[in-house]
Amino acid sequence: MGTAAMFVLGGLASTTFTDNFNNNVIGPVWDNGSIGGVNVSETNGRVQFTANGSTGALSAAGLAIEPWGANVNRDFQVEINSVINLSNVNGGKRVFLGFGFANEADAAIWPNDGAVLCAGVVQDQFGMAVGWVLLNNGVVVDSDTFPVTSTSGKITVEFDKSDDELKISRNGHTVTYTGFFTDFGQDNPTGPLVITLGCVTLSGNIAFSGNKVRLDNFEFNGFKRQR
Ligand SMILES: [Ca+2]
Numbered sequence: 107m108g109t110a111a112m113f114v115l116g117g118l119a120s121t122t123f124t125d126n127f128n129n130n131v132i133g134p135v136w137d138n139g140s141i142g143g144v145n146v147s148e149t150n151g152r153v154q155f156t157a158n159g160s161t162g163a164l165s166a167a168g169l170a171i172e173p174w175g176a177n178v179n180r181d182f183q184v185e186i187n188s189v190i191n192l193s194n195v196n197g198g199k200r201v202f203l204g205f206g207f208a209n210e211a212d213a214a215i216w217p218n219d220g221a222v223l224c225a226g227v228v229q230d231q232f233g234m235a236v237g238w239v240l241l242n243n244g245v246v247v248d249s250d251t252f253p254v255t256s257t258s259g260k261i262t263v264e265f266d267k268s269d270d271e272l273k274i275s276r277n278g279h280t281v282t283y284t285g286f287f288t289d290f291g292q293d294n295p296t297g298p299l300v301i302t303l304g305c306v307t308l309s310g311n312i313a314f315s316g317n318k319v320r321l322d323n324f325e326f327n328g329f330k331r332q333r
């Protein structure tokens with residue numbers, strides 16, 4: 107590598123991207139998608155998720171960042187405010203709210219296809235928890251969570267490449283996913299990590315309105331990689 111290239115590389119700085127969702131229009135940076143009976147909209151100055159009571163084994167909706175993803179060879183951090191306030195998550199049902207991460211090489215953006223790591227807050231019959239759920243082709247293959255009680259809180263996800271750990275925090279509790287680059291980067295280290303703001307429901311029919319499950323004030327800090 108020559109001197110000129112070194113200079114260019116040295117000039118690259120990490121990027122901050124934010125969205126406060128205040129204009130009630132999903133901006134062009136976001137790719138809006140849904141599976142099953144869950145839907146997403148930018149309403150009331152935030153991202154709201156609704157479920158229509160006809161959700162299946164796995165239903166989901168989300169906003170994926172369309173033009174770029176995170177460079178997973180570098181540290182990155184994402185955060186978002188979350189509210190999940192449901193009283194009807196009974197039986198084996200689970201509702202996840204937060205971030206979805208997938209390597210674009212796996213063509214896995216939505217959680218029914220390939221490996222997707224859901225990092226955020228989960229509610230089930232036992233209550234709420236912060237942590238992660240790993241889905242492979244829509245099936246839960248692993249998870250780790252820690253109980254939280256507050257219906258609202260900022261979800262912060264911090265990736266530290268040096269120890270290959272992804273730390274997911276909410277309400278003062280942190281759960282770690284070890285081997286994030288190993289699992290989502292090293293088989294295609296030049297592929298962008300696709301970042302989705304999402305809601306996933308598991309195991310059966312559930313209904314909720316948009317004021318019950320919502321996100322706001324997204325922030326990304328890291329190095330972008332074009333998709
Ligand atoms: Ca908007």
Ligand SMILES: [Ca+2]
Nearest residue numbers: 126127151322
């Ligand atoms: Ca807002």
